[in-house]
Amino acid sequence: MFAKFARTGVLIAAIGVAGCNDSSMKDFAPEANKPLPDKILADMQAKGMVRTSSVMARIFKEEGKLEIWKAKTNGRYEMVASYEICKWSGKLGPKYTEGDRQAPEGFYTVRPSQMNPRSNYHLSFNIGFPNAYDRANGRTGQNLMVHGACSSSGCYSMTDAQIEQIYAFGRDAFQGGQTEFQIQAFPFRMTAANMARYRNDPNYEFWKMLKVGYDNFEITKVPPKVDVCEKRYVFNQVAPEGTTFDPTGPCPATTQPDSLKTAFANYEKSYDAAFNSAVNSSSVAPKPTIAGIKEASIVSDWSKRRARGERVPIDPPSMNSDGSVTETTRMGRIDSPAGRKMAALDAAKEAKRKAEEQRLAAIEAAKAAKEQAKAQALAEKEAAKQAAQQQVVTAGVEPAQPAQETQQAADADQGTVSKLKKKLLGMFGG
Template sequence: MLAKLARTALLIAAIGVAGCNDSSMKDFAPHANKPLPDKILASMKAKGMTRTSPVMARIFKEEGKLEIWKAKTNGRYDLVASYDICKWSGKLGPKYTEGDRQAPEGFYTVRPAQMNPRSSYHLAFNIGYPNVYDRANGRTGSHLMVHGACSSSGCYSMTDAQIEQIYAFGRDAFQGGQTEFQIQAFPFRMTAANMARYRKDPNYEFWKMLKVGYDNFEITKVPPKVDVCEKRYVFNQVAPDGETFDPTGACPATTQPDSLKSAFNAYQSTYEAAFSGAVKASVPAPKPTIAGIKEASIVSEWSKKRARGERVPIEPPSLNADGSLTATARMGRIDSPAGRKMAALDAEKAAKQKAEEQRLAAIEAAKAEKQAAKAQALAEKETARINSLAEEEEARAAAEAPVATATIASTPDAAPAATQAANAGESRTTRLKKKLLGMFGG
């Protein structure tokens, strides 16, 4: 066993396999040889599986699940373990180009040389992106993994405990003689309800193509035979003797077992009825998806700038349905002289902007102070004028009071009236003063 793993390690080193650009060359990791838990082994035995029987995996992004299926003694596969994906990056939809941070979708193949027991992400295996389909469609990228450490920039990342078990499933199957195992990566479980939810998505035609492979497995419970022609996947098709599948050329005339064809047609009829019902039903809103190669190129450019150490938003930009971009305001780290220069320029710009804001604020404050002083002076002037008018009125009232008193005093009985007249005069003066002060804010 150790000798076989050592040979695998040499192959890994030769082709530069690494978990999400992992270039670790650590000593052999004991955790790569951990046995599966007794509980899982007992479940496998109960289902008619052996520890070294063939294996395959299915991934569902939206549900966040990675499933392990193993072959039973009758050749059909059954689910043996399911894991919550710790983290995957990007959105629903395929990977288009290097740096778009998309986790791949499609049908991939893992061979022993793709297993990495010395990954700096605990353990890892390369899923085989780009495959024949990806290359035929000009899609690029490298080092796309299933690995541990719960950290992803285009990979499917698990916890360390999870990857130890997932890695062990593949390791044991290779030990049993399986030369490669299939990974099926989907945006979601391809049910009628989910397909109806995403029927208007720009990736829908791609997903319809993947669904044919999904359906073939659902019907047969055997990993489908996968080929590519006319730049598209074809499943469980047999080419005539002497003919092959050309990924970019025309598909050959193919045949398929009648039993499979009949089962598929029956399955499809049931699906179409369910799909029609799902279109009319109330369903959860679709999750964000990548808007094709245009958004992939925008994110890829962001990744290049980030790799150069330039200051970029901490999260990649997102292309909206109306063609506009959404980017977070928070900026990422600075990792290079160019990035530090950009940061210095941004800081200088921010300082100038702050100084200008302070200057304008000072001008506004001075204007406000001047207006307040002017208003105060006007108020004091008006108060003085009102006081002067009041004093004049009081003087006139005082000058008229003796005449009234003398006239009234000649009649002894009129004394109370004189007092009332004097009080009335004072009352009028007071009221006039209050009225004037009220008119001018006094």
């Protein structure tokens, strides 16, 4: 049933198979031409695939996996390779704004022009962020890639050996006529158990929307047709002829094949039972997730300051469940032209600060010396004054000594006169 449906092209309209001439392919990837390993080619052949058949990728953050799926001759897809993601940045949850260091989640499209054989990260391809959904919801960012070099600031980074194979899958599919392939990026495998674990997360409603596309692929094993209307994803919906999906406008009346609707309803019924069971059972604790645009804005501001070369906490800030923000105490700046320029400006500013500090210290020292000299002069003046006063006191006491001697001398003289007088009187009969 689904193989026939897939061959009608309804579900794979988003894949867009068309021709691609040799000249454009040579221009597209002249250096990224390593063939896939013989073992992978043998596995593909055993599964009914050809080297150049259509391809798609699925990414699961929490599990750290990137899967490659290829179309078989019956039109349905089967996984042909799985890789451990070497590094991805941020937390579980979508990318909100430029600089939030979040690896995107959603449904993205890769075309030949997005492949880069001369990447600074060995090989790379841009996943197509922002897509129609992201733009409709005001989400910003650029240059979000799957690449080598195992280094990430918002991308999905692989080892060089891994990206050579992943790149080859896309290259071969383009050579076979596929004009674009789909990347489905999820926070985790969207099982009932995992959805139950994250049922209280602020990103849960977004993840429920992604799960519809996830379920469509699980049911059909064909990449879903993806559209956006009313600022949300819609999957495998067929609009009436002459109408289109407006990402920010109302969704048109759509239809789905009855076989798909029935299969989806049965799938959801089984899922609901598993979800309810998982809610009441113990499970692994949820991993950290981004707390919406508020945390994204805080991290984005950190990224901007870091890019300007400022000294910032080594790790991005993180928002806690109570709304508080945690930052690491270790500070540093990136080694870049901006960082070195900022370091020089900071050094000059610090030197100026120290010089001003020394100038003020010298002024204070001179002021203190002047005050000390003034105090010393006052002390000397006071000492001189006290010395003068002491001399005056001394001058008032010392004359008493000569006066007493004078009186004694006078008394002596008087005695002498008396004696002489008595003598004369005696001589002349007085």
